[in-house]
Amino acid sequence: MSAEAVQAAAARPAEATGDRPLRIALLTYKGNPFCGGQGVYVRHLSRELAGLGHSVEVIGAQPYPVLDGADASRTGAGEVSLTELPSLDLYRQPDPFRTPGRDEYRDWIDALEVGTMWTGGFPEPLTFSLRARRHLAARRGDFDVVHDNQTLGYGLLGDLGAPLVTTIHHPITVDRQLDLAAADGWKRRASVRRWYGFTRMQKRVARRLPSVLTVSGSSAQEITDHLGVRQDRIHVVHIGADTDLFSPDPAVPEVPGRIVTTSSADVPLKGLIHLVEALAKVRTENPEAHLVVVGKRADDGPVAAAIERYGLGSAIEFVKGISDAELVDLVRGAQVACVPSLYEGFSLPAAEAMATGTPLLATTGGAIPEVAGPDGETCLAVPPGDAGALAAGLNRLLGDADLRRRLGAAGRERVLARFTWRQAAIGTAERYREAIARQAERRPQTARPAAVPAAEPAARA
Numbered sequence: 001m002s003a004e005a006v007q008a009a010a011a012r013p014a015e016a017t018g019d020r021p022l023r024i025a026l027l028t029y030k031g032n033p034f035c036g037g038q039g040v041y042v043r044h045l046s047r048e049l050a051g052l053g054h055s056v057e058v059i060g061a062q063p064y065p066v067l068d069g070a071d072a073s074r075t076g077a078g079e080v081s082l083t084e085l086p087s088l089d090l091y092r093q094p095d096p097f098r099t100p101g102r103d104e105y106r107d108w109i110d111a112l113e114v115g116t117m118w119t120g121g122f123p124e125p126l127t128f129s130l131r132a133r134r135h136l137a138a139r140r141g142d143f144d145v146v147h148d149n150q151t152l153g154y155g156l157l158g159d160l161g162a163p164l165v166t167t168i169h170h171p172i173t174v175d176r177q178l179d180l181a182a183a184d185g186w187k188r189r190a191s192v193r194r195w196y197g198f199t200r201m202q203k204r205v206a207r208r209l210p211s212v213l214t215v216s217g218s219s220a221q222e223i224t225d226h227l228g229v230r231q232d233r234i235h236v237v238h239i240g241a242d243t244d245l246f247s248p249d250p251a252v253p254e255v256p257g258r259i260v261t262t263s264s265a266d267v268p269l270k271g272l273i274h275l276v277e278a279l280a281k282v283r284t285e286n287p288e289a290h291l292v293v294v295g296k297r298a299d300d301g302p303v304a305a306a307i308e309r310y311g312l313g314s315a316i317e318f319v320k321g322i323s324d325a326e327l328v329d330l331v332r333g334a335q336v337a338c339v340p341s342l343y344e345g346f347s348l349p350a351a352e353a354m355a356t357g358t359p360l361l362a363t364t365g366g367a368i369p370e371v372a373g374p375d376g377e378t379c380l381a382v383p384p385g386d387a388g389a390l391a392a393g394l395n396r397l398l399g400d401a402d403l404r405r406r407l408g409a410a411g412r413e414r415v416l417a418r419f420t421w422r423q424a425a426i427g428t429a430e431r432y433r434e435a436i437a438r439q440a441e442r443r444p445q446t447a448r449p450a451a452v453p454a455a456e457p458a459a460r461a
Helices: 003-009 037-051 108-118 124-137 172-182 186-195 198-206 217-227 272-282 302-309 324-332 348-355 368-372 387-398 401-418 421-445
Strands: 023-028 055-060 080-084 145-149 164-167 212-214 234-236 258-262 290-294 316-319 336-339 360-363 380-382
Touching: 023 037, 023 124, 037 055, 037 080, 037 145, 037 421, 108 124, 124 198, 145 421, 164 421, 172 186, 172 198, 172 217, 198 217, 212 217, 217 234, 258 272, 258 348, 272 290, 272 302, 272 387, 290 324, 336 348, 336 387, 348 360, 348 368, 348 401, 360 368, 360 387, 368 380, 380 387, 387 401
Parallel strands: 023 055, 023 145, 055 080, 145 164, 164 212, 212 234, 258 290, 258 336, 290 316, 336 360, 360 380
Antiparallel strands: none
């Protein structure tokens, strides 16, 4: 669907197109928006789909999704509901990697989940897919389409009672490569390989999917290169920022020297260690410079060691669990928003920062340039993994108020024109209808459903 078609369709509800509203099952094995981009995707996409008149039932496991209802002012707005499909929640805080009590086990899927964890693997994509398959089998006829949010588990192969559309934000094999590159010693590398053992299943499942959505052209190419999915089965539907929430507010004062980023401390892909090194350089010229990280502080590891080595304990603050309003004001008050990632499949933090009018410094890793735009026009762009380039960009922005104002205004205009959740929902619904029509055409010739492969044994290094 072209950008022009999306924008034209955005002005009218689903009923005006002559298409009836859809009943959508949206699956997410990890749906809390504070746990990452997948949860943000489910929250905003479900709301906007309902705003188009569709009924969306989110089926998710812990940490459960946070959902918003459709805008009641929209004529013909649909509903958003949550169905909890609980796992054993083995990674919950404050007792991650816990061993469940005997009375917590319900069936063989629970045993598989615990056994995979005990042997160092990550079970949730497989076990959620098996529970979701069982749940959908008991509810045949309830949904027009099933939308999987990057579970890519064996349980989603075969007949689910409705056509399947799958979103792959980016291949997790990219994370695996970066984690292996950062691993110190053979024991750590073996542990990383075992943890990411589920990616072999995701490759096998992805190749058999009839319709894959992704969020950027960069991710589309990675899905072909890493997962072997044919290009003609991949459709780019850009996601976006909540531009009503993430918006400028002149009443929020700018904090001198504040740099804000969103990052998990020791996930190599996020590049936080390079930003820490850059901050140390910047503070030699600008002692006011300080960093606020939206994410969890690691007590040890490379980032913690770097903070200690450079004496930055008082110049870096980690914040976690803040409200949406607090997050927006934090970004609004920053002089610079920074995305130091080595790779991103889209980068919601970049789009959200730009939507507030806060000037952006970002790397060129993965799809970030698709979001952030041209260097010097809507952002400052630097190579990934280059602390010196990050430091130079920070110094330039912190020292030039006119540049900050120009980039901030241009960044917001770019997001409004290209990256909104309303546009994402329209493009996604178009793909749903294509999947439904394709299945209807095949129905007379439909063969027996494909068998679901048995669960794999422990992953090999």
